[in-house]
Amino acid sequence: RLILATTTSTENSGLLGYLLPVFEERFNVRVDVIAVGTGKALELGKNGDADVLLVHDRKSEDAFVADGFGVNRRDVMYNDYIILGPPSDPAGVGKAKSAVEALTIIAEAKAPFVSRGDDSGTHKKEMSIWKEANIEPEAPWYMAAGQGMGPCINIADEQNGYVLSDRGTYISYKNKTELVIIYEGDEIMFNPYGVIAVNPDLHPHVNYEQAMNFVEFLTSSEGRALIESYKMEGEQLFYLYSN
Amino acid sequence: MEKVLQVENLRKSYNGLTVLDLDSLSIPKGQITVIMGPNGAGKTTLIRILALLEEPDHGTIWLNGQPIPEDENHRLVLRRQMGVIWQRPALFAMSVADNLGLALRLRGWGRKKVRTKVEEYADMFDLGDLLRKWPNELSGGETQKVSVARSLIYEPDIMFIDEPDTYLDLSNRHLVEEMVASQVERRGMTALMVTHSRHQMSRLAANLVILQRGRLRWSGRVDNLETKDWDEELRTFLGLAEPSA
Amino acid sequence: MEKVLQVENLRKSYNGLTVLDLDSLSIPKGQITVIMGPNGAGKTTLIRILALLEEPDHGTIWLNGQPIPEDENHRLVLRRQMGVIWQRPALFAMSVADNLGLALRLRGWGRKKVRTKVEEYADMFDLGDLLRKWPNELSGGETQKVSVARSLIYEPDIMFIDEPDTYLDLSNRHLVEEMVASQVERRGMTALMVTHSRHQMSRLAANLVILQRGRLRWSGRVDNLETKDWDEELRTFLGLAEPSA
Amino acid sequence: MHYLAGALSRAVDLILSLDPAVMEIAGLSIKLAAISTLIAAVIGIPVGFILGTYDFPGRSFLASIVNTLLSLPTVVVGLAIYSFISRRGPLGRFGLLFTPTAIILGQAVLATPIVTALTMNATRSLERDLQMTALSLGASRVQVAYLLLLQARFAVLGALVAAFGRVIAEVGAAMMLGGNIEGYTRTITTAIALETSKGEFAFALSLGIILLLVSFVVNILVHYFQQVKHRGGVYHGESSPSREFA
Amino acid sequence: MHYLAGALSRAVDLILSLDPAVMEIAGLSIKLAAISTLIAAVIGIPVGFILGTYDFPGRSFLASIVNTLLSLPTVVVGLAIYSFISRRGPLGRFGLLFTPTAIILGQAVLATPIVTALTMNATRSLERDLQMTALSLGASRVQVAYLLLLQARFAVLGALVAAFGRVIAEVGAAMMLGGNIEGYTRTITTAIALETSKGEFAFALSLGIILLLVSFVVNILVHYFQQVKHRGGVYHGESSPSREFA
Ligand SMILES: Nc1ncnc2c1ncn2[C@@H]1O[C@H](COP(=O)(O)OP(=O)(O)OP(=O)(O)O)[C@@H](O)[C@H]1O
Ligand SMILES: Nc1ncnc2c1ncn2[C@@H]1O[C@H](COP(=O)(O)OP(=O)(O)OP(=O)(O)O)[C@@H](O)[C@H]1O
């Protein structure tokens, strides 16, 4: 039994359902997926309650490894963030040249903007862009919802506002929301995923052997091929680093 | 004699067993009528029906010459002219004072008026020391006295009394009898009283009704009962002969 | 005469009011002792204490010469030799048959034995038709009879009976008296009976205890009571003189 | 274990410092739970009383339905109401979604079956004697109900306490319908969910402790209020029961 | 509105097709809720009985504590137990986290205050007469308790139904402690949460409807079982009450 703690967005994207059966067959192990937020996944790792993590927040991942909780962190893949808004794009965000400019336009128009507000990878990304733009977003147009991605998209939809989302969640919500992609493509909005094995020196009980198998599987040519070929609603979701 | 209650063809059964089956019965106004009859004869059932608290299977009831209305509001007005002292006293989980004043409060009386009246009746029934007690702190006889006072306090036109003696010592029996009798005399209240005591019956009753197995066995005025031509069963029942056990 | 129960210096108060205060009292074995006294005299309280169901504030009780043990298991054994017929009958929400058999089941009797015994007692008390009924389907007198039979069925050594007449018609009073008396005669059961009826007292009692305001007013054998030198109060109380209301 | 210790001292800090953010969400939580419980009481007590007191065909079936509704999951209630008040739902034009009103709606739906079921059980255990007595003293139907409920007050008040506890502790409806928006619809439980998802377990636990404290204070106040009410009963002479009727 | 219609037809489909995945999680949900309710009954009924029946110093304070515990949020219970059974917690070496046993632990903690509080209220409303009568018939302390609980059976059974409903509908503890692992610890409610987070609202709702159906069937069975039990009472002649005692 291998306990994999990962983010809800990864689980919801369906990628794991595609990858794991192959892995389980190959290494003759059952993988139990615990889908939670990145922060909580890292906390589970710290306590030794998971064997391996698949998460997306580079900064905390590095801290996690630096503090000795995890070993053998590898980049796995990335997808990207996009800015969603109503099709009419009332604030005119569509003409922005960069992500920073897009958020600046929203702030100046005081257009409704829904923030995850939950310290998730997505939220941290959003905060870093605000910082770049030198803006302190404020209520009431700025709504810190403190919820998962899906609910935030729904709130933005209800409020006719904008929201920063990962592409995977948007694709799965596409036919449930009226929001459309208003801005995409800035490199600052890339969303890298890493895999980390929990440190067996700290937690001798963890299934380190299978954890390493998993790390290697994801970064093997077979794993990479599977990731690249995974499509949701006909669209590729995850991209590989060319290494 | 004016009749306050008349019933005709009254029948009531539970689970298919008939417990009350009266062709015709009438209760004179402003007097005490005593109902006697063995256990299970249907006395309490009759009271529940006459007090409009239970529907008979069929039959007609006239109150002061009028048939009983269907309408609940109208019935409530009639019910408020009646009182029942139940065989098994049931006080509410509130102080004795609150129990005594309850019926008046239900009729919308103000706090102060209720209080004065409660004190008056507490005096009459010698319940002064108990006003602040709760039902679970009373002795059996105290409970019964509160229950009697609680019904007499609102001076109903018709009072049904199911065994007033229950739990009472001799002097309290006497007291309760007097209280009932005085309301009959003073205000012309009608009382329908169940008792198993022939002595109590002859002290109080103007009329007697004898029920047996749900049927009317005898009814009439209470005159020279001792010399009436009773059959053996009734003689025994009335305590005019020793039971042949 | 052997004493089954003896108390000394017994005191009980509620909320600071003393309701029972007995210097010394003893109950002879194998006979009927009647307790009389006005409402609120402390009769029921005395029964609760003697039946080991309530702790007195202080005082000592000897049962068959032994002080009452502290240990709950030991007390249970003693309690199982006693029975109480309460002033206010309380049946459990189960069929009459189940109520009758309850005490036997509590003592671990098997179904079949219980059933035979229940049928025997149902016969004796003329309750055969009621066995399948539930308490809320009984008349007052029926309830009382079930309650009496339910306690006599396990043939306790000491039986406390708080007003056996309650709700009963004359012939059922007679029946209950007989049933109690026969267990006293046949098995040497001790009975402690509260009643307000002097006639019942003189029919049954070997000894009389009179309580008043929690104190022992008189106790002794029941011989020539009529001619005793009572004071006026007791004469009235015993019904030997008319109350001067 | 390690979280609990941290959580406790953090909770104490937050309370002693009267942290304004915490005070605000605690206040909102109490308010919403109290209003929902009130709505549930207005609906559930009469319905429960009728189901407990009257015998009519279909009573038993209705009672089973009420009991079933005790297992309404909060998120299902959230979803169902969501689909009514979302912009595309039939009540969309009122703009209720992501407002405190929406939370109240959801919580009232959760609390009503609780109050109903427990009132039903409480009044069902009452003796018929009391009903007869009340009627014979001249009580109208409504007054009878009042007296019987008074008689069963421990259980009925217990029903309200249980319903209040249920809704102040629930998170699904508050999250889905309120949206956990900071400074507007964030309650203690949605804040706890948020901190948990951040991995801030100790902080989440300390909020949980605050929630329990809040409930404790509310319970004590209710208890106290109940005592005061007793003293002001029907008779106003000096009627003050020395102990509760059991 | 649009979800509800879709959800309903989807639920019907899932049930009619006896979808094995749905059957499995429904079975697990029932099993876990039943075991937790049982544990809660074993603890809560005696404690509630004592709090309801005996008067001792501190009783009122303890009662307030129990009432307060009614507002334990599921995620707080989840977190607290997590901190005990996490690998770093004192019970870490048993490896309980993310197992069905962990869920049972959490749900039992949630259910126990409910059973306790409601049993307390039910027995508190009983007349002392009955206790005296039971004792005088020779009942031991335990037998007295049994008889009084029998007398209050509507309310006590109602307490168990309420507790069962609470835990089968709760998601916080099941999610935190079970981990929503497919085929192992996924219950109806964690599945609902998952589908909701995916935006599959109609499917989530249809699972909610299935949950309610499951509860309904369980309630009907309990009701039926209770009737059968009555028939097999103390006296075995022909004692079968024609109607329930009210
Ligand atoms: N709810 C009920 N269900 C079934 N039978 C009932 C019900 N109520 C009364 N009975 C039966 O009807 C008969 C008459 O009962 P009722 O209470 O009227 O008698 P009663 O004359 O008042 O007797 P008592 O002197 O013992 O009080 C009794 O045999 C009783 O068992
Ligand atoms: N729990 C209690 N709390 C307060 N006072 C009580 C309590 N129980 C009994 N009393 C009081 O104690 C006194 C004696 O009560 P008890 O029931 O022993 O009287 P009794 O002799 O049986 O009277 P009765 O003939 O009316 O049944 C009464 O005045 C009663 O009010």
Ligand SMILES: [Mg+2]
């Ligand atoms: Mg009767």
Ligand SMILES: [Mg+2]
């Ligand atoms: Mg007494």
